[in-house]
Amino acid sequence: xxxxxxxxxxxxxxxxxxxxxxxxxxxxxxxxxxxxxxxxxxxxxxxxxxxxxxxxxxxxxxxxxxxxxxxxxxxxxxxxxxxxxxxxxxxxxxxxxxxxxxxxxxxxxxxxxxxxxxxxxxxxxxxxxxxxxxxxxxxxxxxxxxxxxxxxxxxxxxxxxxxxxxxxxxxxxxxxxxxxxxxxxxxxxxxxxxxxxxxxxxxxxxxxxxxxxxxxxxxxxxxxxxxxxxxxxxxxxxxxxxxxxxxxxxxxxxxxxxxxxxxxxxxxxxxxxxxxxxxxxxxxxxxxxxxxxxxxxxxxxxxxxxxxxxxxxxxxxxxxxxxxxxxxxxxxxxxxxxxxxxxxxxxxxxxxxxxxxx
Numbered sequence: 001x002x003x004x005x006x007x008x009x010x011x012x013x014x015x016x017x018x019x020x021x022x023x024x025x026x027x028x029x030x031x032x033x034x035x036x037x038x039x040x041x042x043x044x045x046x047x048x049x050x051x052x053x054x055x056x057x058x059x060x061x062x063x064x065x066x067x068x069x070x071x072x073x074x075x076x077x078x079x080x081x082x083x084x085x086x087x088x089x090x091x092x093x094x095x096x097x098x099x100x101x102x103x104x105x106x107x108x109x110x111x112x113x114x115x116x117x118x119x120x121x122x123x124x125x126x127x128x129x130x131x132x133x134x135x136x137x138x139x140x141x142x143x144x145x146x147x148x149x150x151x152x153x154x155x156x157x158x159x160x161x162x163x164x165x166x167x168x169x170x171x172x173x174x175x176x177x178x179x180x181x182x183x184x185x186x187x188x189x190x191x192x193x194x195x196x197x198x199x200x201x202x203x204x205x206x207x208x209x210x211x212x213x214x215x216x217x218x219x220x221x222x223x224x225x226x227x228x229x230x231x232x233x234x235x236x237x238x239x240x241x242x243x244x245x246x247x248x249x250x251x252x253x254x255x256x257x258x259x260x261x262x263x264x265x266x267x268x269x270x271x272x273x274x275x276x277x278x279x280x281x282x283x284x285x286x287x288x289x290x291x292x293x294x295x296x297x298x299x300x301x302x303x304x305x306x307x308x309x310x311x312x313x314x315x316x317x318x319x320x321x322x323x324x325x326x327x328x329x330x331x332x333x334x335x336x337x338x339x340x341x342x343x344x345x346x347x348x349x350x351x352x353x354x355x356x357x358x
Contacts, residue, residue: 079244081237081251084174087112088229089193094180098204101183102129103156104195105165107136107146109338111233111286112192113178114330118282119199121325124208129199130155134162134177136338144175145342156185200279212279221273224280228272231258233287240299240346252300259310266312270319281320286330288317293336297353298346 074082096102104120106113120129133152138145140161147161148154157168163175169187180188180195189195200212213221231254238251262284265272272280287295292305307314321327333355340352 075241075243076247078247079242080247081241083234083237085176085191086229086234087115087192088226089197090191093194093197093201094188096125096128096198096202096204098128098206100128102188103181103183104129104131105134105146105162105177105179105181106131107134107177108331109136109335109342110177111290114286114289115192115282116178116180116195116199117329118285118326119196119212119279121329122210122212122277122282122323123199123202124210124325125199125202125206128202128204128206129180130183136342138342144177146175146177156181156183196279196282200282210277212277212282214276214278217273217278221278221280224273225283227258227261228280228284231255232262233283236287236291236295236299239301240295240343252302255300256304259306259313263310263312266316271316277320277323281316285317285320285326288313289330289332290335290339293332293355294339298339298343 074084076082104116106117108114117131120126120131132148132155134146135149135152136145137147140147141163142161143163143166144161148159154160154165157165159165159168162177162179165179165181166175168185169181171187171190176190178192178195179190180198182188189198199207235251235255235258239248239255242248242251262272269275271277272284288306292307296302296305306317336355337352340347341350344350
């Protein structure tokens with residue numbers, strides 16, 4: 001037993017044998033004890049070197065944090081986030097057919113899911129594509145974080161979670177949403193860009209005739225889509241999931257450069273590609289809906305906001321929300337709660353900030 005510990009034990013004995021002392025003395029000791037606070041291991045009272053304690057704690061926490069981040073978000077050797085499956089779309093996007101019914105599995109928090117439900121709303125495609133909104137409770141799902149509730153069960157396979165749907169479809173690899181399947185049980189796509197394009201290109205009778213990709217604007221829309229994805233849609237994730245300073249700063253600069261460009265575009269036109277809504281608006285909206293609520297603080301670590309710093313983007317957001325069905329495609333506050341509570345490596349306390357209006 002070392003001398004310091006022996007001294008502490010003797011002090012405890014001394015205090016206990018003098019419990020009969022005057023009330024004022026006991027009260028003073030109680031007060032002094034209360035001022036020290038309660039809880040914790042009080043390591044600074046035991047460890048001889050504060051520097052050693054802080055150094056070890058930093059090393060231990062960063063090691064665990066790095067391990068968790070590598071599982072949550074794949075990293076390059078320089079600490080930059082590398083998205084496993086870029087949501088950009090492909091040349092082989094599927095086509096929706098009038099003789100078939102489809103089910104679209106989505107989660108409210110996911111921006112890649114959100115872009116598909118926006119496209120469905122703008123096309124009025126409810127008759128051909130049924131949406132199932134899954135719970136995003138990772139403790140209930142075996143893989144991927146998505147499960148079904150009693151109020152919104154799986155209508156195709158009766159699976160308990162999205163992993164069960166993937167098993168029924170015999171799809172190997174990552175279990176991700178959105179997922180589009182035929183109601184008869186055939187896989188269609190789990191790439192959000194392709195699902196959006198399938199909804200945009202649909203020419204049948206079970207949706208409206210909104211043209212979200214006019215031929216004359218197709219090249220401009222493709223260019224805008226690429227820039228929006230790289231700088232804004234994925235830019236916020238590159239900032240949030242970076243594990244070193246340099247790639248974080250590069251991502252933040254990309255995000256703000258992209259937003260400044262878009263603010264300038266929207267100062268001159270009602271929508272991103274001109275005076276009408278297009279696929280580019282569909283792809284931008286999910287990020288902007290989540291920006292002030294969670295991306296700015298949690299991912300970019302900034303107080304910059306859409307509502308205060310990008311007025312033309314903010315006005316565009318109001319116009320988009322006013323379009324039929326669009327406002328019902330997301331619960332932004334619930335999405336923010338999911339980000340703050342589920343992304344443990346970024347927010348270990350799980351505390352969810354109050355929104356500006358309380």
